[in-house]
Amino acid sequence: MPNPTLRIAFLVSCAGVLFGYGITSIAGVLDTLSPLFSLDLRETQFLVFVLVAACFAGAAAAGPVSLRWGRRPAMAAATLASACAYGFLLSAPTLTGLIAARVLAGLSIGLYSMVVPMYAAETAQAARRGAVVALFQLAITGGILLSYGLGLWLDAADQWSLVLGAGLAPSALAALGLAALPESPRWLAARGRREEAARAAARLGLAGEWLAAAEPATAIRPGLRQGRVLGVLILCSALFILQNLSGIDGILYYAPQIFKGLGFSAGSAALGATFGLGLANFLATLASVVLVDRLGRRRLWIGGSAVMAVGLAAVIFAARDGSPWLGLVGLCLYILAFAVSLGPLPYVLMSELFPSALREKGIAAASAVSWLFNALIALTFLSIVETVGLDGAMLLFLVVCLLSLLLGIRFLPETRHVSLEAIESRVLEGLPLRELGVGQEASRV
Template structure:
């Protein structure tokens, strides 16, 4: 049987590729779709926006669906919606059909964005949890790179449907990956399905990590509310991380990269698409580094250092826009992307999957994900209008200010959760410790092996607690 961690990582990778490909594949064909469907600036923004708005709806629905149905059925629904969307896009539909397919793809991406990081955090081993969840962001950048590469390859007006519809291939792989994994044992235990949880624990190789439970974590209630302990603070912090992630400018840069490079002085067509592809390569390579670093350097160091480097990169872009220096702009955007890929890119997903108590994990992550997509949609709908109103350098100045705010938040509030179990983090959240101290503690390692029955009474089981 393949290593369970590898199976989880494969599912995370497939979902991440679908995420990244879906949100950016439109960027390389906007110059084709504009004349084809006679789109003005606002209609072009709407075509980008509609998928992101559907992502918001999918993320908002993901919490109640995954709580009621489970993680696997919710991911299966997302996969089915994705398959229908991309199969239809391959038919080169009319504008109305294109919008409908993008809505369906957006719903799928929204579901993935919430459920997949949560499922990975609940099923991966503690020592590998950060890297496995961060792999979601790596796969997103892989999907982005794939979309930019295909746009460069199919640079012909009559081939746009292949660029948009190629997401069908990773959808098929996601279906195979999902079939090879059990339901989350934490969700099963929370629902009282201990026999199935036993089986899932064994299939995932988690038996040595599931310790005997005697009573709930200190301060826990059967269903903790927002006012218990530091739960509300965790929700606000995770939401703030996603707001900063989106308002730092990444969405505008990814969705409209060819237009940005034209504004910096690159010629339209192959030159702008080539620079965009180079940006995708930098994004992908840097995110590989983030997967290796997130469980070594930790979340806090990466966030602080990445925020500072992003600010420097945007400052270079501002100078390039003012002085018509396209290669300085390309350097600045590459530095920005490199820094984003190891900090604001993966870390909100990692931290939201770690900080919420088990009984509130679905609702908390759904709320944070919905906030993310709300601000993502805002940027998608307004970026070109902002550039038209204040210029490219003015738009980048706004994003620079957000990066500085992100740096301040990292220094002031961000906890370090590296190598700390979800149950230890939950105990600190429910005890009301300050946000900076939620991850403080001795790293946990594998405990002694337990019987499947004691393992199944895991951290989601009501009425019990770790024996210390």
């Protein structure tokens, strides 16, 4: 793989598959694990929640780790933890061992969720940066599809450990991908290691667009209240809060239970509908990799939020009228829209908007906020459905989608094809959030 963009894309893909597989592989085996370990509703939710809570801890730790030791060591630690977790899951552990392995897997996913998009943004060429970072979300959906497919194909009652432990394979591939890439030249330059940074930039094909602008950018040491830095932190955190509260986590974690609630029979019918949802998610995210650098971030966010609300409205009618196929169509429409908007764009925008001197801390804070609300949904979704019904839960998610639409119209900037250094300059100048990606460089595309 001589092309540096392909090497970066390979690593991003492996990490994304591990992310998606890890968070959803439990969905296809919950109906097996609950009776196997005698779990009630709250204990079942806790088994889902414990991995997401560990993701929060991993994302919170990712900033200090990647800031002090670098992006590659942080990703190496995540890859090692992932391999150990999935290797142990293959042994069909006890409930205590299962929880411990999910904690370890969650720590690795939390590290990946923050470091990989940041590394991709810092090492990819500007013209391809949006697509490369969006590839992370595509790979997440690929991992989700893989987990649903294995859950449908394998006999979960006898092979649940294989369904949960199959993430060992992409862990090994991630290690190979990491070995073929250098440290981020922007991180090296920020540490005063200019010669190493120059060599890394040359290996990545960045010398022409990066080295000339690197010195002024790395010399800046902004504070949280300088320019529009605080606004960027609030915006990126809000994007992730909306992403999680829009309902995606509850739908992905508990899809078989949702489809049973809509009227599909338990077992293969519910799992088959779940696999169809995962396939729609993957195909739409594939389209987003192309669209994010053509249509731009802002258009996709606004349009996607509106269509997600329409899809959830269809699910509400289906739940009230007992129309399972309308519910499936509505959920597929919701997933299709999510996959080109609220799915990839928070990762793309957070990796672009934070100034270089605050990038680790800012992205870590936004990622941690994301996992905090993700964990909240994982821990409460079944209880919410039990309390207000499936239609009531979907109505809450619909309201969040409408709030997402309003935020996109009012605050979201367009950053496609704008260099990180140009965006950073506008953030530090204190331009309004809407104008952070607007300028002569952006107007040429």
